[in-house]
Amino acid sequence: MKKWKWPLFFTLSLALTVLFGYGLASAYMDVTSPPRGNILEKTEESPETPGDTYVALGDSLTRGVGSSKGEGFVSLAGNELKEKNTVDRFQNLGVRGARIEDLLTQLEQKEVERSLKEAKIISITIGGNNLFNSGEILEKYSEKTALSIVETEIPNLEKTFKSIRETNPNAVIVYMGLYNPFKQSPNGDSFDSVIQKWNESARDLGLKYRVQVVDTFNLVTDAKRDLSSDLFHPNDATYQEMAESLSLVIVKNIVE
Incomplete structure (x- = not known):
């Protein structure tokens, strides 16, 4: 290779390496902390629609990210509830990438408030994006830091x-x-204990506010088997198990 081509070759190689690294980093961040969807714009109240509703709130799990059809446990459970005449319709208000603070903002919107007032059943998935903290929890893992996030959130x-x-x-x-989507990571066991602490705290709050808590922790024990190809969101089989677990809780607590 001619001498003058070496600097050009080196420059192109370096540029490609940087671009490749950026692509990997972007993909990683998209999985550990998905881009936040748009929280619903503030709206005026619309006319009330008659009939019982199931309203789903939350993040990418409520949206069904990871399922082959772009649907998750909400559609599965919602359609079953409709077939059994438990509700007349269901409404998915999930926002991909939502954190707790985003959901709190959403709850202040008139249209969302009206939907919740009319709801017979409400489900929530939230907190994962707060706890995973844009992937930093894995990059610089410390159980003390992770537990401090639990304490804060x-x-x-x-x-x-x-x-x-x-x-x-x-x-x-x-x-x-x-x-825990990171069971196979070097800090998987430690992260297990952090998530169990979160879920334990959620159950305590549930007793205080009459909120039922579904155990999804035991539904994900093998990332390759239980998660989608991104190794973060549930796959179809796990979403089905989530829907079944949700339905069981609803049946036990519903008052017709």
Whole structure:
């Protein structure tokens, strides 16, 4: 190769390496902390629609990210509830990438508040994006730091439960607990204990605000088997198990 071509070759190689590294980093961040979807714009109240509803709130799990059809446990459970005439319709208000603070903002919107007031059943998935902290929890893992996130965010989860319960004193409210998508990582066992601490705190809040907590922790024990190709969100089989677990809780607590 001619001497003058070496600098050009080196420059191109370096540029490609940087671009490749950026692509990997972007993909990683998209999985550990998905881009936040747009929180619903503030709207005026629309005319009330008759009939019982199931309203789903939350993040990418509520949206069904990871399922082959772009649907998750909400559609599965919602359609079953409709078939059994438990509700007349269901409404998915999940926002991909949502954190607890985003959900609290969403709860202040008139249209969302009206939907919740009318709801017979409400489900929630939230907190994972707060706990995973844009992937930093794995990059610089420390159990002490992870537990400090739990300590900081659980009061905000309480605000969420309190707000929803005050909006609707009678609905069956169900919180889907967190699972550990990083069991196969070097810090998997430590992260297990952190997530169990989160779920334990959520159950305590559930008793206070009459919010049922579904255990999803035991639904994800093998990442390759239980998660989608991104190794973060549930696959179809796990979403099905989540829907079944949700349905069981609803059946036990619903008052026709």
